[in-house]
Amino acid sequence: MNMIWLCITSVLSITSVISGQVFDTSHIRVFPAVNQSIAGIFQVSSINDLNQPQYAFNASEARRLCSFLGVNIASKAQVQDALTRGLETCRFGWIDEHLAIIPRITALSNCGKSQTGLVTWRAPVTKKFDVFCFNESDVATQLKDTTSDRPLSSRDYSGQTNSIQTTHSTSSSSPFPPSSSAPKAIDNEAEPALYVGSAQGSAGAKTVLITSTCALLLIAIIVLAYLTLRSWSQSSDKEQQQEYVKTEDWTCMKAIRETKADVQEDERIEVDDNAS
Numbered sequence: 001m002n003m004i005w006l007c008i009t010s011v012l013s014i015t016s017v018i019s020g021q022v023f024d025t026s027h028i029r030v031f032p033a034v035n036q037s038i039a040g041i042f043q044v045s046s047i048n049d050l051n052q053p054q055y056a057f058n059a060s061e062a063r064r065l066c067s068f069l070g071v072n073i074a075s076k077a078q079v080q081d082a083l084t085r086g087l088e089t090c091r092f093g094w095i096d097e098h099l100a101i102i103p104r105i106t107a108l109s110n111c112g113k114s115q116t117g118l119v120t121w122r123a124p125v126t127k128k129f130d131v132f133c134f135n136e137s138d139v140a141t142q143l144k145d146t147t148s149d150r151p152l153s154s155r156d157y158s159g160q161t162n163s164i165q166t167t168h169s170t171s172s173s174s175p176f177p178p179s180s181s182a183p184k185a186i187d188n189e190a191e192p193a194l195y196v197g198s199a200q201g202s203a204g205a206k207t208v209l210i211t212s213t214c215a216l217l218l219i220a221i222i223v224l225a226y227l228t229l230r231s232w233s234q235s236s237d238k239e240q241q242q243e244y245v246k247t248e249d250w251t252c253m254k255a256i257r258e259t260k261a262d263v264q265e266d267e268r269i270e271v272d273d274n275a276s
Contacts, residue, residue: 023068029053031089040139041074041082043093045130053091055128062094062131072096074134079103080118092121093130100129 031043044065046056057065066073075096079087083103090111092100102112102119112119123129 023065028065035138037082037135037138038087039078039082039085039142040135040137041079041087041132042135043089043091043130043132044069045091053130055092055130057094057131058128059094059098059125062129063096065131066133069133071133071135074132076101076118078134079132083118091130093132095132098122098125100127101132 027047029045029047031045032038036042044057045053048054063073073094073096074082076099079095079101080103083105086105087103088105089103090108092102094100100121100123104112104116104119107114107116
């Protein structure tokens with residue numbers, strides 16, 4: 001029974017690590033503002049109690065954070081597309097290829113070492129950065145906006161480009177670890193990541209349901225294996241006991257026959273002696 005409880009506890013612990021991690025959305029900020037991604041791309045940062053951004057997610061945590069928000073971690077090609085549409089930041093973020101990148105349009109010494117394009121850093125997966133997430137539903141909505149007859153909506157890429165370039169060009173420190181300090185403030189348009197994408201609720205529920213089902217199945221298999229092993233052990237012990245009893249009975253019968261034979265032999269010898 002102790003083994004069963006140990007297995008159940010282990011399974012539940014693993015399950016909570018795999019899919020039960022919950023992020024505190026009050027300490028999460030996104031850029032651009034909520035539901036205003038560029039080509040579906042937005043960057044997620046963690047903020048401390050002083051409302052300052054800090055690198056807080058390793059590669060696996062970054063992937064889980066995007067999943068928690070109901071979207072996927074962005075690929076290099078997707079961020080590249082967003083860069084051509086005006087996405088520019090001054091903080092490293094993880095992408096799907098286990099790379100940390102900064103999309104840069106203009107060259108600044110304190111942002112990506114004066115480089116432009118996708119500034120790439122192949123850092124250890126345990127290193128903590130922000131993360132770039134991809135919201136596919138935003139791409140479809142933005143495409144519909146750009147092809148409609150009415151004026152472009154607030155998600156217009158050009159409008160976002162201007163606001164991004166204005167806010168990020170004022171950043172005052174390099175995001176590279178060798179520098180003495182991290183950027184002190186996130187973009188003015190960044191907002192709490194309360195809800196990102198319409199799929200958040202359903203995706204989270206599906207993840208929990210699938211993981212819970214797998215955990216229950218694993219527990220059931222462990223319990224069944226334990227009960228089968230225990231039944232087999234008890235059956236084996238019973239067979240050994242029966243074999244032992246049979247052996248003891250046979251030994252006793254043999255001893256009785258030998259004793260009886262000895263007595264008869266003694267009586268025969270005594271009769272022969274008397275006769276002589």
